[in-house]
Amino acid sequence: MDTKLRTFLTVARKASFSAAARELHLSQPAVSMQIQQLEEQYGVRLFDRLDRGIKLTPAGVIFQGYAREILAMYEGARSELMRCSGRIMGDLHIGATLTLGGYVLPRMMGLFKHKYPEVNLLLQVDNTELIVRSLADETYDICFIEGPFQHPKIKKEFLAEDELVLAVSTKHPWATRKSVSVPELLEEKLVLREPGSGTREVFKDALEEAGYAWDKVPIYLELGSTEAIKSLIKLNLGVTVISRWIIQEDINCKCIQALSVDGLELIRNFVIARRRKHPLSPQAEAFIEFCVADMSSK
Secondary structure, eight states: OHHHHHHHHHHHHHTOHHHHHHHHTOOHHHHHHHHHHHHHHHTSOOEEEETTEEEEOHHHHHHHHHHHHHHHHHHHHHHHHHHHHTOOOEEEEEEEOHHIIIIIHHHHHHHHHHHOTTEEEEEEEOOHHHHHHHHHTTSOSEEEEESOOOOTTEEEEEEEEEEEEEEEETTSGGGGOSEEOHHHHTTSOEEEEOTTOHHHHHHHHHHHHTTOOGGGOOEEEEESOHHHHHHHHHTTSOBEEEEHHHHHHHHHTTSEEEEEETTOOOEEEEEEEEETTOOOOHHHHHHHHHHHHHHHTO
């Protein structure tokens, strides 16, 4: 029964049978069949099928509330029994923004899996805006986010501090310098991540705090891939503002040089995000504790 409830809630959240099927790793007919079985069982329609998607019927809205409560009770019972047994096991759905998900978390996930082999870790990486929205929509158990954000359903816990730097090729004329001014930077070919990126938002906020209008900033290229941006920098086809975590290996191998920007405060926090009023599973608690201890040791 809880499988059908989970499917129903996923369809309701995604407002799409096909999107729910992709998230649940099921075929679309299997998802449709589970919803049909629920509708036949209760004798009501749970979704209105529209030309452009689906939406919950009034009965579906009522059922959604009960389904959430039932699954929360299942999860609560399972968590308490796990605590009694002392075992840490089960799925842990993690969302992460690109710096953390691509360069910080993989090592910690590997070490955690070695310590807790019965925990199944599932990681999804996206930009800050999408990760926050998905966490609020209950796609993830916990999220690791860089960059500023606010959401009434989400609370944050400090994980670590991150420094953003100006990255240039070692072939760039600035490569022998330690810093540049903002006017100099704004004359260069500036390559940035797409809107919604946490890194971009920190850079934007720092510029505006220093008195520069963001709509006057000449952006040479916008790319959704951090690796693509790094490739351009190495080829001396632009400069970027980026986390030192991402380019540390490139600095070590003398492919990229890191500089500061005079007058800009380019520091942000890595945070662990979770939904308010939503108890964490033992595996989520264990993973948070593990990550905090690991980052504190650096």
